[in-house]
Amino acid sequence: MIRVLIADDQDLVRGGLAALLGLEPDIEVVAEVARGDEVLASVAACHPDVVLLDIEMPGLSGLEVAERLNGVVRVVIVTTFGRPGYLRRALDAGAAGFVVKDAPAAELAAAVRRVMAGERVVDPKLAVTALTVGASPLTVRECDVLRAADGGASVADIARSLFLTEGTVRNYLSSAIGKTGARNRAEAVSTARSRGWL
Incomplete structure (x- = not known):
């Protein structure tokens, strides 16, 4: 079983993701948290294989959490905000995947499996846009x-x-x-x- 922790500040979204992933025979949702600053303690307590992070959460952003979890556990950013700069920042922070929330449920489960297998998973449309827009010019x-x-x-x-x-x-x-x-x-x-x- 692939053990998954879901961090999203919207109760409905978090619950929906947990319910959808719970239908998969090889995925078990072991924890759900609503704040970025709750993730590290939950990871230590539940030992997930993969952490799904929203970007904009209270406490710490998903990008800040991804940096802190780099090398500890596999991270997939799951966000409404499919922005090229977020993708680049997520990958720089060590995230293994970046999926937008309007992706089909089967795509999210497949992303969890692929990340667990050591692959990097990125929404293809967003990847093309990120290459076009380029890195942030701002200091x-x-x-x-x-x-x-x-x-x-x-x-x-x-x-x-x-x-x-x-x-x-x-x-x-x-x-x-x-x-x-x-x-x-x-x-x-x-x-x-x-x-x-x-």
């Missing part, structure tokens, strides 16, 4: 500033929250706007999010 600090700018925070607020000067924040925002091809910082945030760079 870590530019991403920090864009995240802080999300929601309309002022330059002064961003500077205070990140312990930067206002001039430095303006420079990072200007650079990020240029790199994303945006007209303003709100558009830069939107573009970076839609590509999975944030």
Whole structure:
């Protein structure tokens, strides 16, 4: 039996994935958690072979959890957000698979089996898009500033929250706007999010 842990903050989705995988004769769902920061303790307690992670969860993101589980257990990202930047970041974090939630149930079970067999499984359409879009041009600090700018925070607020000067924040925002091809910082945030760079 392939032992699987499912981490997703949406109860209905988590329960649905568990029910679908539970129908498979060779897969056993051994744990379900709703928060990213609950995954590591659950892995230690339940010893799954494969962990299915959503990307956007409270506590820790699925990408952060994947980094921490790298070399410990096989990870498959299962997400609504089929963004090329997320795919690249997931693979860099050590994930063995990346499947979008609208994939057929049989595809998810097959992905679990293939990952267990040592293969890497990636949604083919998303792989092509990721190759087309390329890697994120943003630096870590530019991403920090864009995240802080999300929601309309002022330059002064961003500077205070990140312990930067206002001039430095303006420079990072200007650079990020240029790199994303945006007209303003709100558009830069939107573009970076839609590509999975944030």
